[in-house]
Amino acid sequence: MATTDIPLEKKVDIAASFIGDSFLRVAKALRKLQDDDPEIFLKVAESLGISRRKAYALARIDRQFTELGVEENRLYVIGWSKLQIVGRYLTDENAEYLLQLAEQHTSHDLEVLLRGETPVEDAKVVQFYLALKDHTRLRAALVKYGAVVSGNGLAKTEAALMALVDKAISTT
Structure with a gap:
């Protein structure tokens, strides 16, 4: 049975069952859906409560790191947020270096380092809620x-x- 023969509701059920397990399983399911049936990709993501941006990021994470053959356990430890950050700069040549950076730094410091800047030591976070x-x-x-x-x-x-x-x- 082709993917397009499966009703949208069934695809949502399948993808939803992945949410509780791990982000990599969700990423793999979203990537497959994006490749096989792109016209409903965003509908499924929306039905799952995943933003467009996160859905595309998860699909890209699966695509990039599966092609590189990186161990899933390592990706779980790093986390989807940092994988998304290093994914913007990722090549076959720098993959190991970027993964090591991601393992050693916070998301914020990783962003700073990849911009070629030096993170502030012992930085404090300030958050505002403004009209x-x-x-x-x-x-x-x-x-x-x-x-x-x-x-x-x-x-x-x-x-x-x-x-x-x-x-x-x-x-x-």
């Missing part, structure tokens, strides 16, 4: 003080925030 208008104002201020628009987010926010803080302190 849209306040977020817009903060974003504009950070850009004014050196942050760089990158996709939907900003890069170099830490340096920009500290420049803004320095300015505020120097004027008081």
Whole structure:
């Protein structure tokens, strides 16, 4: 029976049964669905409560690391988040190096290292919950003080925030 002969509901049931087991099984199922029946790939992901971005990332993780022959146990230890990060830079030649980096660093530090920067030692996390208008104002201020628009987010926010803080302190 061809994959296209299986009703959407059955495919959702099959993929849903993988969710509790491991992300690699979900990744493999999503990749197969993406390859065999791409027109319902996103419908199944949505039905499972997986965002478009995560569905594509999981399918790509399976594709990349299966082709490289990396042991599943190693991938489980690293985790899907870090595999997604190193996957952006992955080649046959640098795979082992990137996997070692992922094993030794947090997701944040891994991102920083792969941008060619040095992670801040003993860094502290600051998280804000802002109203849209306040977020817009903060974003504009950070850009004014050196942050760089990158996709939907900003890069170099830490340096920009500290420049803004320095300015505020120097004027008081």
